[in-house]
Amino acid sequence: MGHVFTHDMWYWPAEQNRTLHIYLPDGYDQSDERYPVMYMWDGHNLFFDECATYGKSWGLKSFLDNWEKPMIVVGMECSHEGDRRLFEYSPYDRHMFGHEIVGMGEQTFQWLINDVKAWTDEHLRTWPHREATGIGGSSMGGTMSLYGVIAHNDVFSKAACVSTGVRFIEREVRRDLARAELSADTRIYLSWGEHEGGRTRKGADPATASPEAKAELDLVRRLESRGVSTYLYFQPNGEHNEACWEAQNGRYLDYLWLDRPWQ
Secondary structure, X not given: OOEXXXXXXXXXXXXXXXXXXXXXXXXXXXXXXXXXXXXXXXXXXXXXXXXXXXXXOOOHHHHHHOOOOOOEEEEEOOOOOOOXXXXXXXXXXXXXXXXXXXXXXXXXHHHHHXXXXXXXXXXXXXOOOHHHEEEEEEOHHHHHHHHHHHHOOOOOOEEEEEOOOHHHOXXXXXXXXXXXXOOOOOEEEEEEEHHHOOOOOOOOOHHHHOHHHHHHHHHHHHHHHOOOXXXXXXXXXXXXXXXXXXXXXXXXXXXXXXXXXXX
């Protein structure tokens, strides 16, 4: 079985520590093998229910212990002070939930790339090149993952963008795409749940006609026109919670790392 340990990392944008939750695969301590790395947001919610904000995790340790590809996962814990997570996990200035958000997302990425990834590559046996480096998350973590794989495509070749709410950031993402240089081997998993799609007219198919469906489908067209490979998943009855995201572990990991889309 793999094991999870924690490590505190100074998060200079807020001048505070942030805890990293790090999964090492079975056999890590008994070999000299190197491993690919998936960096994921909201690290406290990934592995164990007792650490998760709402008492339910993604169950990712149990999944990885039984998955066929050994890899390292580095989960970065967010701020738990008020609405600070919204600032730290937003690449854009936005109006959200009655607040004016001044996005710190790019600063957070500079921390991730220059501090977290640098530390990980120095202290753990990783394959540090972009082809072996992915990023993932849900909700604001999905927004950050989408932004990161576009804006920092020289670092990340893969992204799991779960429950991202693409319809709320369409203009910004189009702008980022227009500026970006994207490698043809980039792979992006995008998903949303049926109950996250927004109001759909009566009788219409929520998988294609909801506001979120239209935004996701448009984004896929734009990405694929740039040569990026995508996997778009509509989750029937899907909601905005960890149980629904846990159910997607196999889908996004198989697609991103094994080139094996689920049918």
